[in-house]
Amino acid sequence: MSMQMQHRVVIIGGGFGGLSAAKKLKKTPTHITLIDRRNFHLFQPLLYQVATGALSPADISSPLRGILKKAENVQVLMAEVTDIDPQTREVVMGEKRVTYDSLIIAAGVRHHYFGNDEWEAHAPGLKTIEDATHIRSRILSAFERAELESDARKRQALLTFVVVGAGPTGVEMAGAISEIAHLTLKDNFRNINPADTRILLVEGVENVLPSFPMPLSNKALNTLQNHHIEVRTQTFVTDIQPGRVTLKHEDQVETLEAETVLWAAGVLASPLGKLIAEKTGAPLDRFGRVMVQPDLTILGHPEIFVIGDLAHLEMDGKLLPGVAQVAIQGGAYAAKVIQKRLQGAPMDKPFRYTNFGNLATIGWSSAVADLPFRIRLWGFIGWLFWVFVHLMKMVEFENRVVIFVQWVFNYFTRNRSARLITNEWAVDLAATEGQSPAEWVAEPD
Numbered sequence: 001m002s003m004q005m006q007h008r009v010v011i012i013g014g015g016f017g018g019l020s021a022a023k024k025l026k027k028t029p030t031h032i033t034l035i036d037r038r039n040f041h042l043f044q045p046l047l048y049q050v051a052t053g054a055l056s057p058a059d060i061s062s063p064l065r066g067i068l069k070k071a072e073n074v075q076v077l078m079a080e081v082t083d084i085d086p087q088t089r090e091v092v093m094g095e096k097r098v099t100y101d102s103l104i105i106a107a108g109v110r111h112h113y114f115g116n117d118e119w120e121a122h123a124p125g126l127k128t129i130e131d132a133t134h135i136r137s138r139i140l141s142a143f144e145r146a147e148l149e150s151d152a153r154k155r156q157a158l159l160t161f162v163v164v165g166a167g168p169t170g171v172e173m174a175g176a177i178s179e180i181a182h183l184t185l186k187d188n189f190r191n192i193n194p195a196d197t198r199i200l201l202v203e204g205v206e207n208v209l210p211s212f213p214m215p216l217s218n219k220a221l222n223t224l225q226n227h228h229i230e231v232r233t234q235t236f237v238t239d240i241q242p243g244r245v246t247l248k249h250e251d252q253v254e255t256l257e258a259e260t261v262l263w264a265a266g267v268l269a270s271p272l273g274k275l276i277a278e279k280t281g282a283p284l285d286r287f288g289r290v291m292v293q294p295d296l297t298i299l300g301h302p303e304i305f306v307i308g309d310l311a312h313l314e315m316d317g318k319l320l321p322g323v324a325q326v327a328i329q330g331g332a333y334a335a336k337v338i339q340k341r342l343q344g345a346p347m348d349k350p351f352r353y354t355n356f357g358n359l360a361t362i363g364w365s366s367a368v369a370d371l372p373f374r375i376r377l378w379g380f381i382g383w384l385f386w387v388f389v390h391l392m393k394m395v396e397f398e399n400r401v402v403i404f405v406q407w408v409f410n411y412f413t414r415n416r417s418a419r420l421i422t423n424e425w426a427v428d429l430a431a432t433e434g435q436s437p438a439e440w441v442a443e444p445d
Contacts, residue, residue, distance in 0.1 A: 009102045010102075026074060047132045055418060105305065119237075119263070126173070133422065143189065143194060158260075164264060165266070172361055178227040179364060202236075203233045206234050220362060223362045238253070359385070361382075
């Protein structure tokens with residue numbers, strides 16, 4: 001079949017969903033254009049380990065062109081989508097246009113501050129590599145600044161960390177910070193004791209890991225508390241300012257002095273959701289996700305699929321969660337629908353998500369796992385299962401090897417070798433002590 005006659009598939013987003021669709025279509029009579037703002041696929045479940053110095057960005061990233069180099073019908077474009085024209089069936093990237101017969105949109109989500117976008121400057125979230133390295137620098141520079149601080153009150157504020165949101169990301173982040181303070185940095189400083197660090201995990205509902213069964217939620221709570229983490233449930237953030245955060249529990253309001261506040265409390269759909277709604281009339285939910293049909297298409301536009309975090313679909317009365325497996329299975333389903341159509345056999349089965357389980361780790365050697373058939377794991381056994389699953393999910397073999405070796409080393413030494421503070425933060429730290437930026441960031445002779 002000539003290139004001109006091939007069915008043209010455009011995929012927006014090289015995350016779990018988009019990559020899954022591209023791989024399933026690589027041996028079909030289609031021409032696929034995969035568009036992403038980045039040239040790499042990011043393994044987001046391990047972003048928190050980059051943010052806490054356990055892994056480096058390259059460990060959890062794989063170049064899209066390398067992943068798809070043997071898929072001869074796939075073209076990768078590093079570009080940002082600026083418009084979609086359903087009438088002409090074109091995706092617009094600035095001055096460039098790409099025509100499609102089928103369009104798969106897997107654009108993902110961003111941070112959601114529930115109408116308080118000004119908080120983002122003081123409480124960063126974790127969705128990108130840049131977020132992770134920024135948070136890593138903030139965490140590590142807090143200890144460095146505390147080492148230089150002579151005022152006891154300011155020093156305690158520097159050693160106070162508040163994580164907002166006790167879902168998997170928040171729990172994993174709090175556990176990792178605790179390990180840094182009590183194990184990794186032990187005996188690293190002379191003026192401070194990192195074990196004096198205060199870590200608060202704040203959650204609006206009554207349980208941590210609210211998507212997990214109550215027994216596992218309680219196990220996680222006990223583990224967090226044993227890791228020197230203060231858990232505040234049914235507590236809401238009402239204000240975040242530089243160096244302080246205000247919390248409300250029932251009628252009690254408390255303002256804490258904390259230099260580091262991290263956000264893991266909510267997500268908002270990509271701006272592409274709003275664009276899709278404007279162009280197709282598709283309704284959005286209150287988080288900006290596109291309401292899709294049971295076959296993941298948009299009503300009136302069977303050629304447009306929306307998958308992953310950007311899609312709102314209920315199954316058995318419950319909204320599908322924004323996790324990697326939903327995106328992976330959605331991408332595979334969309335690819336299968338396209339293949340069926342090419343064969344002249346329309347897909348007669350709606351998308352069905354198979355839940356293979358939920359996992360969350362709390363520092364090294366402890367995790368909880370909610371698996372099918374009511375199988376529940378926790379503690380060290382749960383952590384071993386978490387390690388196995390995350391290694392197997394890695395896209396490229398070499399990433400698995402590198403991460404496995406690093407994890408083994410970290411497990412026995414409790415060291416985090418990627419504890420780097422960028423020059424931007426080094427300059428800020430130097431400025432607080434009256435040094436010139438050049439003196440602070442200069443390489444030693």
